[in-house]
Amino acid sequence: MTPKRITGVLSPVVTPFKADLSPNAEQFVRQCRWLLSQNVGLAVFGTNSEANSLSTDEKIELLDRLIAAGVDPARMMPGTGCCALTDSVRLTRHAVKLGCGGVLMLPPFYYKGVSDDGLFRSFAEVVERVGDAGLRVYLYHIPPVSNVPITLTLVERLLKAYPGVIAGAKDSSGNWNNTKAMLDQFAAAGFDVFPGAETFLLAGMRHGGAGCISATANVNPAAIARLYDSWRAPDADAQQKRLDEIRGTFAKYPMIPALKAAVAHWSGVAEWATVRPPLVPLTREQASALVSDLQQRGFDMPGLRG
Amino acid sequence: MTPKRITGVLSPVVTPFKADLSPNAEQFVRQCRWLLSQNVGLAVFGTNSEANSLSTDEKIELLDRLIAAGVDPARMMPGTGCCALTDSVRLTRHAVKLGCGGVLMLPPFYYKGVSDDGLFRSFAEVVERVGDAGLRVYLYHIPPVSNVPITLTLVERLLKAYPGVIAGAKDSSGNWNNTKAMLDQFAAAGFDVFPGAETFLLAGMRHGGAGCISATANVNPAAIARLYDSWRAPDADAQQKRLDEIRGTFAKYPMIPALKAAVAHWSGVAEWATVRPPLVPLTREQASALVSDLQQRGFDMPGLRG
Numbered sequence: 001m002t003p004k005r006i007t008g009v010l011s012p013v014v015t016p017f018k019a020d021l022s023p024n025a026e027q028f029v030r031q032c033r034w035l036l037s038q039n040v041g042l043a044v045f046g047t048n049s050e051a052n053s054l055s056t057d058e059k060i061e062l063l064d065r066l067i068a069a070g071v072d073p074a075r076m077m078p079g080t081g082c083c084a085l086t087d088s089v090r091l092t093r094h095a096v097k098l099g100c101g102g103v104l105m106l107p108p109f110y111y112k113g114v115s116d117d118g119l120f121r122s123f124a125e126v127v128e129r130v131g132d133a134g135l136r137v138y139l140y141h142i143p144p145v146s147n148v149p150i151t152l153t154l155v156e157r158l159l160k161a162y163p164g165v166i167a168g169a170k171d172s173s174g175n176w177n178n179t180k181a182m183l184d185q186f187a188a189a190g191f192d193v194f195p196g197a198e199t200f201l202l203a204g205m206r207h208g209g210a211g212c213i214s215a216t217a218n219v220n221p222a223a224i225a226r227l228y229d230s231w232r233a234p235d236a237d238a239q240q241k242r243l244d245e246i247r248g249t250f251a252k253y254p255m256i257p258a259l260k261a262a263v264a265h266w267s268g269v270a271e272w273a274t275v276r277p278p279l280v281p282l283t284r285e286q287a288s289a290l291v292s293d294l295q296q297r298g299f300d301m302p303g304l305r306g
Numbered sequence: 307m308t309p310k311r312i313t314g315v316l317s318p319v320v321t322p323f324k325a326d327l328s329p330n331a332e333q334f335v336r337q338c339r340w341l342l343s344q345n346v347g348l349a350v351f352g353t354n355s356e357a358n359s360l361s362t363d364e365k366i367e368l369l370d371r372l373i374a375a376g377v378d379p380a381r382m383m384p385g386t387g388c389c390a391l392t393d394s395v396r397l398t399r400h401a402v403k404l405g406c407g408g409v410l411m412l413p414p415f416y417y418k419g420v421s422d423d424g425l426f427r428s429f430a431e432v433v434e435r436v437g438d439a440g441l442r443v444y445l446y447h448i449p450p451v452s453n454v455p456i457t458l459t460l461v462e463r464l465l466k467a468y469p470g471v472i473a474g475a476k477d478s479s480g481n482w483n484n485t486k487a488m489l490d491q492f493a494a495a496g497f498d499v500f501p502g503a504e505t506f507l508l509a510g511m512r513h514g515g516a517g518c519i520s521a522t523a524n525v526n527p528a529a530i531a532r533l534y535d536s537w538r539a540p541d542a543d544a545q546q547k548r549l550d551e552i553r554g555t556f557a558k559y560p561m562i563p564a565l566k567a568a569v570a571h572w573s574g575v576a577e578w579a580t581v582r583p584p585l586v587p588l589t590r591e592q593a594s595a596l597v598s599d600l601q602q603r604g605f606d607m608p609g610l611r612g
Contacts, residue, residue: 053389084364108359278414
């Protein structure tokens with residue numbers, strides 16, 4: 001059986017917290033359902049999910065709750081790359097067991113200046129210990145945050161060692177030249193490249209990309225998914241421009257608190273603004289300014305208010 | 307009861323792994339006993355312990371094994387700062403329950419460019435959730451690796467909010483001016499500053515430092531501890547020079563694999579050379595060159611070979 005590959009637009013789903021900073025699983029399920037209704041897949045436990053502020057137990061619990069609620073695992077690409085090999089193996093194995101369409105894997109990110117040999121061995125150990133032909137690994141290249149890059153040479157080595165299992169990458173370098181190099185070198189081999197923001201969605205699609213995985217797919221999902229569906233349409237460039245404007249409005253603030261402020265406003269659930277430390281929420285003034293700016297641009301999150 | 311504060315020289319104890327990369331608890335206990343016999347305390351789960359390549363469960367198990375073996379918790383300062391608040395709280399709570407003399411706390415290190423407000427809140431949440439007057443927190447400033455600095459302003463704020471509980475810092479910035487500023491501003495208030503290498507042991511002691519916590523205390527413990535004990539002696543500068551030479555020999559190689567190669571050689575236990583990915587062991591040639599260079603300098607690890 002060759003399951004259908006995940007493609008399209010995915011959201012690194014923001015994680016809702018209660019006042020005591022514990023994850024709110026019911027709210028999380030509701031949010032995932034809404035995103036699916038907007039034609040956007042679920043890259044839960046990404047950078048914008050504050051995934052690295054959650055323990056492995058908390059991630060497993062949230063994943064189990066999504067499955068228990070009937071959310072389709074084929075639409076899920078949970079982040080499973082942790083600092084500790086044992087955590088990455090445990091979380092990846094769990095995701096595969098649940099039938100997740102893929103996993104998005106950060107390199108171990110504490111130790112800096114590590115070699116490609118060491119990173120190859122990190123990914124290889126996870127792949128071999130999980131040992132499941134259904135595993136689909138998407139390599140997560142986000143040097144501005146992880147400070148541990150995934151080089152083109154490393155991709156090449158991994159693809160050669162584990163063809164089929166190494167299924168693609170999310171490129172959050174913000175560097176189109178790197179995304180284009182990934183596409184040029186590996187897309188033909190069935191390696192699915194997702195730019196890490198809709199900024200490069202259209203450019204990516206024109207060069208054989210698979211979609212995008214973007215922070216702002218949390219707040220502007222339908223419009224981003226529409227460009228994915230209609231990237232050959234005459235208005236594609238105009239759509240891209242409009243997406244960039246909305247993203248630019250969020251980018252005036254720290255991204256994760258800004259996403260959560262917007263979700264809090266348009267859902268009517270104030271608790272959504274809660275972030276785990278080391279992040280801090282937007283101030284009341286910042287949140288008002290963001291919402292007001294978005295409203296002036298005709299932005300809305302239809303269907304979010306339960 | 308005011309327990310005696312941890313001072314002197316501590317080792318971020320290297321963690322032994324079996325061939326399957328699981329921690330070797332028996333070997334770990336032996337190593338900790340040997341270090342104590344050399345007059346060096348146990349900063350287990352530090353950077354050089356590959357602590358961030360271990361899961362929280364693995365760290366708790368190793369700590370329990372030390373206690374079960376009768377190793378004195380008052381000599382332990384385990385690293386308990388993780389990316390996830392819930393992991394930091396769980397591990398810190400466990401260390402305090404076991405009676406550890408202190409905990410060495412990294413800031414959450416995935417998200418970069420976070421504010422002092424967010425970092426203050428991170429540490430404050432751990433302190434308040436653990437809620438034990440016996441807690442002694444040593445702040446771990448290691449910007450070359452964590453990329454998340456602990457500023458002097460943050461130290462000041464934390465000391466003011468949690469006097470007594472915020473007990474000191476390990477400064478692994480490698481920047482003497484920063485260590486000196488910490489000493490000048492906070493040592494008088496009972497804040498114990500440990501330079502993150504013996505390079506600044508003598509300078510630190512002359513400015514009111516509390517000792518040092520150093521990678522090379524894994525391999526050269528007695529000599530480093532001797533300088534701590536005799537820093538006012540006439541030969542202190544000569545001692546410092548000799549320590550710097552030995553450290554310099556290790557520093558020609560990636561530090562953690564080099565420490566483990568030396569322990570493997572002088573203990574006669576080859577398995578000690580094992581590291582978890584993303585690290586890679588020294589090559590056979592590198593290990594031979596290191597050992598040969600050390601032997602030419604008259605280096606030894608007396609009492610290590612069981």
